[in-house]
Amino acid sequence: MEARGGVGAGSAPAPEASGDPERPFRVASAQEPAGAPGSPEACGPPRADEELPGALAEPEKEAPTHLGVHELSGQTSLEKKDNKGSKDAGRAGKMPGTGDGSQRGELAAPGPRDEEDVTAEGWRSRRKHVFVLSEAGKPIYSRYGNEEALSATMGVMMALVSFIQSGDNAIRSIYSDDRTLVFLQQGPLVLVAVSRTPQSAAQLRCELLGVHAQIVSVLTRAGVARVFERQRSYDLRRLLAGSERILDSLLDGAEREPGFLLGAVRCLPLPAPFRDSLGALLQRATAPSLAFSILAAGRHLVTAAQERAVLEDCRLDPADLHLLLNLVGASSAFRAGEVWAPVCLPRFNPDGFFYAYVSYLGDNTDYAICLVLLSTDREAFHALAGCKRIVEEGLQALGASRVLAGGGVGLPSYGVSAVGTPDLRHFLYKPFDVPDNYRQLPQFTSPEMEGPYASECERQRLFDLYYHLHGRLHSPSRPLRLIYHVAEKETLLAWVTPKFELYACFNPLVTKSGAIHAVTKLLRWVKREEDRLFIRYPPKYSTAPGPARHGPNRTDSALENGL
């Protein structure tokens, strides 16, 4: 936070003729960063990861109050006049897309995603924009509005990126009074976030990495590289057509799911014996070439099992799991069918595909439990459909609908009152002190948003506070271990220890000792409930050496878990 303010101030005091039509172009292509007055940061060592706020904020000061999309789009028209090359690039992006775009409008679910007027104030004042473009400046994705209408704006972004690149450097972020711009280059793709949220640049960068990973999950990193090697000006939307919705839903999720912030998975709270029997069920329902079995409810993990040999390579990463569940949630057109699709898990292997079998379980929609099976065999669909039948029958035998539907009130969850500390309003708790094999799948728990945070807007506010505190705890320059933060309408405590990371929100009148007392109580409660809140011993199975699919496997695995 301080850093932002400081940098903003640093860039402000260099007044410049405003409204000069030549300005943006000249700055983007010719002006030396070192020449930027009032921005000593720019003259710093030309390390690739150096932040260059001064140099880049400087050209924007024709609008002294803030810089952001407003100004960027203002510039674009100028850019068009001044820079023929960029204009052409924009056009080139547009031409093949014309048919595509109209067709997509038809395709996309109701919602004015593409129709949003990118010149309107409403578009500019969005909390957060995310853009993806190719190195050739060709638009690939925009969170709001049709990316084709933005091809000129994206051209400007690319100009900024290339300009800094030409000095053997890389642009990372631009700060203004009320916006943060973050740039991220990943192979031939450039990702840009323009945010008014309190997220730090590091957090925004994480989010952009997530967007990139989601693209990779559809195409693989090697696949993306390959198409651009063949043709630098390739219009990647040809391959991503239909995936915009998946990216939209990822970004929506990042706004309301703390899992993205914490890099952890939220588990559905379940009685431990029940979860264990679900795990055993997954162990029973295996087929050759099966690598991962996942049961999920929405974005909540019910249980996950992994092939033992695959496990030795790598434990399923929470980031990959987020992508996978997002993909499943965003792309299931209708739930009657069984989906078979290649999916890449970027953290596991960004260049390879798994084949994912996805099916919702149960006939009724009381509980939307989804089974995801990942196989390495392209032809394994029917074998995995057989596994699904085993799981489905097993769920019935276990009376799963009773447990999971929780008497018709939706999925099992808990309120903060369960902790029994009246001062506590909400919390996020991510443990580290867990059995060895479990540490590798980071999890967190948090109660329902209730009381003052029931409304969407208050929930957003609380999340913003969590984001702010998380940014402070994990600040690259000055990390903190404990923050006691008195906000306007609540008091928060953020605490990271070798054993856990905790964010707790109290009523505003709590005293410091009251808060400490409540946290102690909370920690004790979590300890008591951890078997229910977390997956303690994720099941494994073997599929490689022969068919170990029957009873013995079960006992074997129980022994293997050892506890």
Add this chain to the structure above:
Amino acid sequence: MNVGKTSLLHRYMERRFQETVSTVGGAFYLKQWRSYNISIWDTAGREQFHGLGSMYCRGAAAIILTYDVNHLQSLIELEDRFLSLTDTASTDCLFAIVGNKIDLTDDAGGEDDAEDEPGKATGTCNSARAPKRVCLEDAMALYKKILKYRMLDEKEVPAAEKMCFETSAKTGYNVDYVFETLFDMVVPVILRQRAEGPSQTVDITHYKPAKQTQSRCCV
């Protein structure tokens, strides 16, 4: 470009039209029809999923190739890109060619700059230039090409007139007719095969990938 395979199937299965998202991979459905279980694969049109095509088509008893009647290019691509995916289908596999989105033809609402590809290779079209609407004759010509490609005798398979359809997933026009005509043709064949030889499948199952197309926009 989407031709509406998922919408077509959705209309048939769920009796309604719904906006869908672009299919990832393929989706497998079971349809209870009379006393039979019919397995249907809804495939992705996107190029990146073509690798899976051979799996869907293996052992298929019928394949519905779908194009968009408003885009000649979509019919052309059926031949250029999708036909080869059907190589794994069994020799007696039936082919149906379905032109979807017929509801859009009359006023040609929407985009009118249909590809003016010189697609004259395939046959007779009423409007000589920049055809807005693909004629049924074009589809029939493709049907005959498929027979040739698969080295089948025209006399031994259903005639082109019977295997080319025009539908609208949006209004439901002709949709049931397409599926049920095919089921009527295909079930007896499977029953006969089962009676004759050792069955390869447990259920009376046939797969029917609907295939289609994406407009290849050149940059």
